[in-house]
Amino acid sequence: MQQEPFVYHIIPAADWETAQKEGIYGPVSIETEGFIHCSNLPQVLGSANLFFKGQANLLLLKIEVTKLREKLVYENTTGGTELFPHLYGKLNLEAVDHVYTLDTNKEEQFVLPEELTN
Numbered sequence: 001m002q003q004e005p006f007v008y009h010i011i012p013a014a015d016w017e018t019a020q021k022e023g024i025y026g027p028v029s030i031e032t033e034g035f036i037h038c039s040n041l042p043q044v045l046g047s048a049n050l051f052f053k054g055q056a057n058l059l060l061l062k063i064e065v066t067k068l069r070e071k072l073v074y075e076n077t078t079g080g081t082e083l084f085p086h087l088y089g090k091l092n093l094e095a096v097d098h099v100y101t102l103d104t105n106k107e108e109q110f111v112l113p114e115e116l117t118n
Contacts, residue, residue, distance in 0.1 A: 006062050007038040007072065007085045010048055010102060013057040019093060026090035035086035038063065038072070041116060043084060048102060048110035058102040060113065063087075067095035 011025070019025035029036055039047050044060065052058055065072060070089025076082060100113040 003065060003072070003074070004040050004085075005065055006041070006097065007065060007087075008041060008044050009036060009038045009061045009063060009087075009091070010044070010052055011059050011061055012055070013059050016059050016061075016099065019091075024090045024092060030090065033077075035073075035088045036091060038085040038087055040085065041112075043082070045110055045112060047084075052102075052110070054108070058110075060100040060102045061091075061096050062098040062100065062116075063091070063095050064097045065095075068092065069095075 011019075011027075015025070015027065025036075027036060037047070048058070068087065069092045070087055073086050073088060074083040075086060076084065077086070100116070102110055102113070105111050
């Protein structure tokens with residue numbers, strides 16, 4: 001799989017605030033699974049609607065791959081065929097290119113920010 005220039009990560013707004021105060025982001029998944037779950041842009045909505053349904057105050061981080069300090073691996077850890085980018089270590093905040101609000105439509109399905117749909 002060709003590596004994309006950007007990957008995306010869904011994060012609760014409160015966790016992002018904490019990361020900004022600490023200067024680095026390391027969610028619980030690093031302890032429990034060894035990595036941070038990320039997605040390529042076409043994978044974002046599927047992941048959001050599967051794992052974050054019903055949650056509010058979510059943000060979408062656009063992460064510049066070349067600025068990452070830790071190893072990014074494309075793999076499938078659930079037995080499926082689709083490969084997802086996993087960041088094996090904490091996210092250095094200077095790799096975050098943009099932070100978007102992740103909203104839902106009237107059917108309560110997540111929608112991509114308009115800037116990412118063009």
